[in-house]
Amino acid sequence: MARPVFRKVRAAEESAPRLAHLDRDRALVEAARRDPTRFDALYRRYLAQVYSFAYYELGDHHAAEDATERTFLSALGNLHLFEERARPQDGHGASTFRVWLFRIARNAIANQRRAARRHPTAPLEAAAIVADPLDVEGDLVRREDGADAWRAVGRLPADRRRAVILRFVDEMSTAEIAGVMGRSEGAIRVLIHRALRSVARDLRGLRGRSR
Amino acid sequence: MTFLGRDAIEVEALVTDRYLESLLAGHAPADAAGSGPDRGRRRSALALDESVRFAVHELGRDLPRYHPSFRFEERLALRLGELAATLRMPAAAGAEGSIIPLRGFDPSGDAFDGPDDEARRVGRPILIGSALTSAALSLAGVAWVAWRRSHPATSPMARAVRAVNAARPRLD
Numbered sequence: 001m002a003r004p005v006f007r008k009v010r011a012a013e014e015s016a017p018r019l020a021h022l023d024r025d026r027a028l029v030e031a032a033r034r035d036p037t038r039f040d041a042l043y044r045r046y047l048a049q050v051y052s053f054a055y056y057e058l059g060d061h062h063a064a065e066d067a068t069e070r071t072f073l074s075a076l077g078n079l080h081l082f083e084e085r086a087r088p089q090d091g092h093g094a095s096t097f098r099v100w101l102f103r104i105a106r107n108a109i110a111n112q113r114r115a116a117r118r119h120p121t122a123p124l125e126a127a128a129i130v131a132d133p134l135d136v137e138g139d140l141v142r143r144e145d146g147a148d149a150w151r152a153v154g155r156l157p158a159d160r161r162r163a164v165i166l167r168f169v170d171e172m173s174t175a176e177i178a179g180v181m182g183r184s185e186g187a188i189r190v191l192i193h194r195a196l197r198s199v200a201r202d203l204r205g206l207r208g209r210s211r
Numbered sequence: 212m213t214f215l216g217r218d219a220i221e222v223e224a225l226v227t228d229r230y231l232e233s234l235l236a237g238h239a240p241a242d243a244a245g246s247g248p249d250r251g252r253r254r255s256a257l258a259l260d261e262s263v264r265f266a267v268h269e270l271g272r273d274l275p276r277y278h279p280s281f282r283f284e285e286r287l288a289l290r291l292g293e294l295a296a297t298l299r300m301p302a303a304a305g306a307e308g309s310i311i312p313l314r315g316f317d318p319s320g321d322a323f324d325g326p327d328d329e330a331r332r333v334g335r336p337i338l339i340g341s342a343l344t345s346a347a348l349s350l351a352g353v354a355w356v357a358w359r360r361s362h363p364a365t366s367p368m369a370r371a372v373r374a375v376n377a378a379r380p381r382l383d
Contacts, residue, residue, distance in 0.1 A: 065283050
């Protein structure tokens with residue numbers, strides 16, 4: 001019997017996320033704690049990332065702006081509660097400022113979505129198609145290939161879509177995504193792998209139909 | 212799903228993850244097969260699924276990161292600045308007040324003349340919006356102080372206090 005080529009990841013290894021590096025925002029966080037006006041540097045660093053995450057999740061610029069605003073106001077107001085836990089021995093509770101910020105963003109987006117359910121607006125797919133002459137970013141999305149990718153990602157189940165956005169748009173590591181989504185690294189790896197196969201199937205189908 | 216099936220998907224997911232991590236780190240994708248006599252067999256087992264490679268390429272190219280409008284960015288920066296300013300103030304009771312010098316009792320003011328004017332010795336600040344307020348804040352308070360100054364008390368105690376005060380050496 002052939003031996004497995006890849007040894008199975010043991011539970012002990014699995015329980016230690018690879019967030020061993022120190023939080024690269026530590027200096028900025030400390031400065032903002034001493035003087036809250038210094039939070040501006042963290043805000044500028046993460047604005048586009050948080051906004052993109054919200055936009056892909058909510059599919060609407062205004063809703064994304066609201067969620068972004070809530071995220072940063074909440075982060076500044078609760079900065080004293082943030083505790084950096086980026087050592088290997090911190091296990092599943094490992095957290096950096098970016099992971100903490102995106103957890104706040106995830107909650108803000110969930111609240112925004114609940115509000116949107118009460119006042120329905122256009123979904124993600126429609127957002128990529130609606131024409132707006134002033135929307136330069138929308139022009140990019142309306143390019144056929146880009147719109148195909150949007151559609152394929154938009155069709156994914158929420159968990160897979162979220163993991164793909166955090167990976168490809170926000171360029172997070174598996175450990176960071178696990179921290180944001182509150183799942184194990186193994187679960188995130190499988191989520192992303194399955195998402196990519198679905199996207200490939202969808203994109204090939206879409207391209208095949210258009211040719 | 213069978214046990215073996217679950218194992219297979221986990222291995223594939225691990226290979227995909229290594230490929231993505233190496234892209235993220237900006238390196239050429241790592242060769243998961245390593246080296247040694249079994250390298251060829253390991254390579255075929257660890258080859259990245261072609262459909263996954265295709266999806267990674269497409270998503271990497273077609274999922275841009277968006278930036279909000281400049282107007283929104285600056286408006287939110289302003290709001291954060293305001294919140295930061297309030298967070299910077301000490302949280303002690305009364306700290307939200309501000310010191311406002313009252314003209315009538317300002318030692319440098321013109322409301323009371325004369326070198327022996329007691330008002331000139333009232334140099335303490337008055338906090339507005341906190342527990343410490345002065346009776347002189349209200350119009351009634353100002354009127355009462357003015358009336359009191361023009362109608363000195365005639366009781367023996369008041370006369371004794373004035374005599375002691377007059378005998379006190381001047382600092383200025």
